[in-house]
Amino acid sequence: MVETSEWLKMLSRMIRAAGRRVADADEHELAQMVQLRTEFDQAIKHAVQGQRSSGRSWAHIGQALGLTRQGACQRYGDVEKGT
Numbered sequence: 001m002v003e004t005s006e007w008l009k010m011l012s013r014m015i016r017a018a019g020r021r022v023a024d025a026d027e028h029e030l031a032q033m034v035q036l037r038t039e040f041d042q043a044i045k046h047a048v049q050g051q052r053s054s055g056r057s058w059a060h061i062g063q064a065l066g067l068t069r070q071g072a073c074q075r076y077g078d079v080e081k082g083t
């Protein structure tokens with residue numbers, strides 16, 4: 001089984017490789033790549049929701065995101081409401 005940290009490192013390498021490939025591709029591939037940003041933002045919201053459901057505090061989540069507790073809550077607090 002691949003550990004989450006290793007899986008995320010692989011994903012990071014794949015994203016960088018995608019940027020290099022799209023640099024030499026057509027504009028519709030660039031549009032596809034931009035769409036990934038929306039999917040990634042949704043994945044982060046899902047991860048924050050899971051962290052909160054597991055009892056993680058906004059302070060811990062904020063620290064992981066490079067935000068204050070208040071900033072994390074303001075940005076992602078709606079995930080607890082299911083929006």
